[in-house]
Amino acid sequence: MSKENKIIYGIYGDEEVLLSAVKEARERHYDIQDVYSPFPVHGLDPLLGLAESRLHIAGFVFGAIGTLTAFLGMTWIFTKDWPIIFGGKPYWSVPAFIPITFELTVLFASIGMVVSFYVVSGLGPGVKSKLLDRRLTDDKFCISFENSENSDYEEFFRSTGAEEVGVA
Amino acid sequence: MSVHVSPIREPLVTGHKTYHQITEDLVSPTEKMPNLSWVIGFIISLTLLTFGLFCIFWTIWVGIGTWDLNRTIGWGWDITNFVWWIGIGHAGTLISAILLLFRQKWRTGVNRAAEAMTIFAVICAAIFPGIHVGRAWVVFYFFPYPNTRGPIWPNFNSPLLWDVFAISTYFTVSLLFWYTGLVPDFATVRDRAKGLRNKIYNTLSFGWKGSAKHWQRWESLSLVLAGLATPLVLSVHTIVSFDFATSVIPGWHTTIFPPYFVAGAIFSGFAMVLTLMLVTRKVLNLEDYITIEHIESMNKVILLTGTIVGIAYLTELFIAWYSQYPYEQFAFFNRAVGPYWWSYFGMMFCNVITPQLFWKKSWRRNITLTFFLSILINIGMWFERFVIIATTLARDYLPSSWSYYSPTWVEIGIFVGTIGIFFTLYLLFTRVAPVVAIAEIKAILKSSGDQYVGKNATHHDEH
Known part of the structure; x- marks a missing residue:
């Protein structure tokens, strides 16, 4: 896997911290790859700019x-x-x-x-999920970005209250 | 999440739970070895199931004559049990669909188990039409498919065929709704497991990751399925009541049947949910998730639907008198004081008088009383179907055809067997799936957890 395809992610312990981090990322015009949470977080869709489901x-x-x-x-x-x-x-x-x-x-x-x-x-029996962290279906929330070479991301995660930062 | 919640609203999740603690509490029953009470319950259920299967085999082997049905009593315990089980199933859909549309947060504590109950109850119900046709091996003739017999099609004008479509649709939609809700929770179970268990739950969870877009679609899907399931559940018991109401039998041929059957179905279903949940919360230590608040809310639904059922009984009696139609008058006179007076009395006592006790708040919150009454209501609703079916058929237009019907051991065995099937499936379900919806409980924690709302709140919203 080349470096460009790597993913950098930050893990948060609370959905309110996550929401303000997503807001911050949008303000900085970062391209969020995905957000993972153990339950549907309300108010996340408009922040991420997700189009309504069809x-x-x-x-x-x-x-x-x-x-x-x-x-x-x-x-x-x-x-x-x-x-x-x-x-x-x-x-x-x-x-x-x-x-x-x-x-x-x-x-x-x-x-x-x-x-x-x-x-x-893309879900179904036999689909193998590549989880960034096993706790993301338990009590942790996560924002991920593509291309970990951007050093701003680490600073972003630290300043927005991420508990951990990882690269996958 | 700074959702505004009324300060007088009681918390729905007690024990100052964190997200991790919720996962721990709800997943751990599937990870541990079953306790002794589970094993004993399972052995009893399995025994009843086996006996029930034997009785079904006996029916098919010997023939339907072994049920002692006769002219004019063509329907006995079979259809009584069928309607009873279908009715029980209705509470699950009501909780999961109608209460979702009404944004009732207390549904999250009980919806998973109630939906499971719906599916198992419909399985039990579907057995009866399948075997009461006599030649159970050609039961697929029910369905319209191109065949070499003409083709001969089923009669689309018949309520009995509408019933086939209603029950099949109801079962399919309930199963899809239930399973889609389970997918994120199976992912939670998977991510705590290793080895083979991890592989099994990965298959069951369809590779769920909890991505934001997936959650958005999942919520949209749940909402539309709830919107579809709401008229569906009302249609199912309406069509079941058409089986009777479109006939020309006095006592059946009434327009009150659809709403009366639907209310009765919800009434009996909630009674069964309470019976199950009161045991489940005790055995699996779920008192923090299925609280007295939940029990009281369900008792309020029982009070409402029980009162509707009571009014329907009285309306039937009034209309029979008011119609001045002697056959109709006789049908109701015969129900109350005829040879089956005991079943009418049981029905009136269990369905009309018992739920009225729930006007008193402290009784609605009394667990022992609720458990006892929920069983009485289940019995009462069985009597209701028996009164409508057997009593009416035993005394039709021709006095020379009058007879008395009592079930044989085979019919009793099949009924007991369906109870075995129901509890076997339910007990297995408590072992393989979280009985409370984990993701949904987490989503309401900050608006309904006792550290955020109610008397013992420690977190105060600064917003």
Whole structure:
């Protein structure tokens, strides 16, 4: 691994210290590679400038596919493929199709969103995670930068209250 | 985090916990050898499970006739148990989804275990429709798929088929929701483990790192799944009630059924959550995470839903009288004073009278009383389903067809077996996964920990 691909990171003991450090890094126009935390830290996304997640759009699209699959499927089956009269009702009895249409909407939206989440996040069974520190899923918070040759980073971590600084 | 919290708000995490202490407390039950009470509980559950599987095998081998169902009583303990288990499952989704949308922080202490309970209860429930059809080996005919029999499709106009879709969707969505919540916690377990255990938990945690973007997506996903699960959970018991309400049987053919079934489901589900959590917090020493506050909040939900159920019972009686429809009037007269009067009495006593005790604050906060009442409510809600199903079918339009139904040992065995399946799965769950959501507890610590809020607060916000 060349030196340019190395990562320098600072470990913080509290999310409030982390938030002010992220703020400081943004003010200094540092390019933050990533921030790791053991739980979702509120107020972090706007500081990092993360765009809002588009997962809910995926959810809507998958849900709409579910709606159409169920409704058009039942319509085709009961009007074209094998029409049967049940209890003297019309072949195309829309109110009776609503429950299954609703269930499949929810089913498609949920499965679609969950699969999208894991795919776009690069997570899944068998994915080997390269953790910077094992305590990052316990009680520590971390900011990482690419290219450790920039000596400003060490000074930045020390001045913003990092407990430890490491290179990986 | 300087979140403003009302000073009268009681803390939800006690014991002045630090982040590390939370990890320690919640992960350690999965790392130690099980204690004696766990082993005894597991052996009992496994025994019941085995007997239940034997009874299911017996049903399939001998045939459904071994259940002593008859004309006109085509549904007995099977569908009673099915509706009972499905109802129990509803509390998990209510806690994890509806309370998330309402931003109720106390849900974090109990949501993980309640969602697990939902999944196990739905597994138990799904057994009954699977075997009561008689020819369990062709049960896949339920699902619409292109086949060489015509193709013959299932009847999409039938509430029984809506139920197949509702239960399958409910199970799938609950499982996805629960597992996605577990992924970050599995990562926490993984990062404390070595060797094979580390490898297993790395697979289970999907390689979770806790990156900011991942957390953002994870929260967005949880919120939308909660939004989807909320109408879903209401639809599931609504559709279960359609199984009855769309028929022409007096006592079933009522428009009150959907809201009444949903309220009853939440009522029984919370009772089961309380039964489980009161034992779990004691055995796993989780009193700091599942506090008296949590118990009181759940008892308030029980009081509300129990009262709705009570009003529904009285409304049914009133409407039966008011309708001036003799068959409807007879159906309710027969429920109260007919041959199954004891089940009606049990239902009224356990579901209408018991929850009213929770108007008193000190009783809502009494653990022994809560445990005792939660069991009574579970029994009462079972009686409710039995009253609706067996009592009604035993006395239909033709007096010449009237009969009396009591279960055989096989039916009782299958019911006892599902209790075994439920507790076996739950006990295994307490061994492999943190029973309280670690990341979510950490996220509310600074707004709900007792060192930050409440009487014993030591950290004071200077902002």
